[in-house]
Amino acid sequence: MSVTKASADLAEQFSRALHELGVVKPQSVIGLAVSGGGDSIAMMHMAARAVDPKRLRAVSVDHGLRPEASTEIALVVGQAQELGIAHTALGWDWDRKGNLQGAARQGRWAAMHDWAAQTGIDALLIGHTEDDQLETLLMRLARGSGIDGLTAMARVDLRDGLRVGRPLLGFARDALRDWLRAEQIGWCDDPSNDDPRFDRVRARQMYAQLETLGLTRKRLLQTIDHMQAAQRSLRVAARDFARLHVRQDAGDLIFDPVALDLSKDDAPRRVMAAAISWVASRTYKPRFESLIARVEQLRKGQKVTLAGCVLLPLRGGGARILREAAATLPYTRPTGCTLASMGIRWDQRWHLDGPVKDGLRVQALGDAGLRDCPDWRQCAMPQVSLLASPSVWLGDRLIAAPLAGLSNGWSAQIVADFHSGAFGIED
Ligand SMILES: Nc1ncnc2c1ncn2[C@@H]1O[C@H](COP(=O)(O)OP(=O)(O)OP(=O)(O)O)[C@@H](O)[C@H]1O
Numbered sequence: 001m002s003v004t005k006a007s008a009d010l011a012e013q014f015s016r017a018l019h020e021l022g023v024v025k026p027q028s029v030i031g032l033a034v035s036g037g038g039d040s041i042a043m044m045h046m047a048a049r050a051v052d053p054k055r056l057r058a059v060s061v062d063h064g065l066r067p068e069a070s071t072e073i074a075l076v077v078g079q080a081q082e083l084g085i086a087h088t089a090l091g092w093d094w095d096r097k098g099n100l101q102g103a104a105r106q107g108r109w110a111a112m113h114d115w116a117a118q119t120g121i122d123a124l125l126i127g128h129t130e131d132d133q134l135e136t137l138l139m140r141l142a143r144g145s146g147i148d149g150l151t152a153m154a155r156v157d158l159r160d161g162l163r164v165g166r167p168l169l170g171f172a173r174d175a176l177r178d179w180l181r182a183e184q185i186g187w188c189d190d191p192s193n194d195d196p197r198f199d200r201v202r203a204r205q206m207y208a209q210l211e212t213l214g215l216t217r218k219r220l221l222q223t224i225d226h227m228q229a230a231q232r233s234l235r236v237a238a239r240d241f242a243r244l245h246v247r248q249d250a251g252d253l254i255f256d257p258v259a260l261d262l263s264k265d266d267a268p269r270r271v272m273a274a275a276i277s278w279v280a281s282r283t284y285k286p287r288f289e290s291l292i293a294r295v296e297q298l299r300k301g302q303k304v305t306l307a308g309c310v311l312l313p314l315r316g317g318g319a320r321i322l323r324e325a326a327a328t329l330p331y332t333r334p335t336g337c338t339l340a341s342m343g344i345r346w347d348q349r350w351h352l353d354g355p356v357k358d359g360l361r362v363q364a365l366g367d368a369g370l371r372d373c374p375d376w377r378q379c380a381m382p383q384v385s386l387l388a389s390p391s392v393w394l395g396d397r398l399i400a401a402p403l404a405g406l407s408n409g410w411s412a413q414i415v416a417d418f419h420s421g422a423f424g425i426e427d
Pocket residue numbers: 032033034035036037038039040041059060061062063108125126127128132190193
């Protein structure tokens with residue numbers, strides 16, 4: 001195959017992979033996290049061929065830790081400009097707490113998350129490759145991870161309310177480098193990617209040795225597939241369990257006594273972790289042993305705080321997770337929002353735009369009390385209308401914008417149906 005043909009094939013394969021993620025929708029604005037390394041540089045160039053560059057926004061974070069970082073970002077700025085992609089450079093200050101790599105990752109994520117919220121990004125693409133996926137699997141094995149950990153990275157997930165897509169997960173790092181060379185596109189190699197002090201680098205070296213034992217790329221990827229299938233089944237079981245044992249009460253979640261027995265079965269643990277994520281509006285991935293220990297305290301009648309959520313024991317043996325106590329957390333609420341929690345006054349007019357998935361229910365509050373509108377498009381509430389200029393977004397599910405004035409005494413709230421996708425266990 002000629003170099004040009006192979007190159008075009010890879011770009012086309014990328015375009016397919018990107019569209020299969022389901023995050024590119026008409027009018028959506030897509031963010032690209034570009035460090036200047038080969039993977040994310042390739043992602044930026046291929047994305048510019050797959051999507052109108054005017055709908056792309058690139059972002060680079062300078063951690064201020066390496067002198068070369070500013071050169072790397074300058075390279076990204078130049079290439080983004082040539083491609084017609086708007087670019088933003090963000091900084092980060094290390095408070096010298098915690099391990100450097102972990103702190104840098106967290107700081108980078110927080111900076112990009114804020115940037116995405118302010119820029120109106122519908123989904124952020126990250127340049128993780130198949131190699132990163134295998135390294136993740138090995139690192140998780142080394143930590144004794146369970147099924148969720150061994151699924152490695154998802155192609156799409158919702159992190160703290162922001163949709164994150166990984167279109168390169170099916171691409172080998174070497175193939176991307178070959179593509180860049182064939183296209184004569186430059187990139188930077190970060191020397192810390194070869195520094196054996198870092199877990200990921202050692203995982204990469206270990207992987208090279210494991211291959212000689214027959215533990216091939218293909219087999220490891222197969223294991224990830226099996227784990228992902230198992231995870232899907234467990235989520236369905238957890239959803240069914242939640243239907244039976246958890247209910248909403250005035251926005252709080254009520255767990256019956258059976259739902260607090262986390263020690264034996266996967267479903268209650270999964271439901272509790274999902275509930276806490278939902279209430280706190282941020283991703284909560286507990287070590288199950290520590291979750292079980294905390295819930296044991298709760299079962300003994302003690303109040304517990306977990307990931308910023310308050311859990312109160314109930315007299316009959318169950319528990320209540322308070323929604324309001326978590327409402328002050330500085331996170332965009334991905335689902336389960338009331339307009340008030342999004343900073344919109346209840347007495348303002350508002351409208352919805354975009355696909356409202358299962359599980360988001362519009363309720364209209366008027367003199368006649370609370371009314372459910374199962375399909376918001378059919379909702380009789382007079383203020384609901386479609387408009388193309390969103391000002392508040394929630395993941396990619398819902399966009400609401402306040403409008404001035406209100407007639408005839410109606411107000412409204414958006415609530416998430418606890419038993420459905422909005423809760424996160426069906427994602
Ligand atoms: N400083 C950064 N600024 C913006 N995005 C970043 C930054 N560091 C990492 N990322 C994003 O996270 C992905 C994975 O990070 P990782 O540290 O594995 O990548 P890298 O080796 O720095 O660069 P690349 O993956 O582009 O070769 C990157 O592909 C990129 O999308």
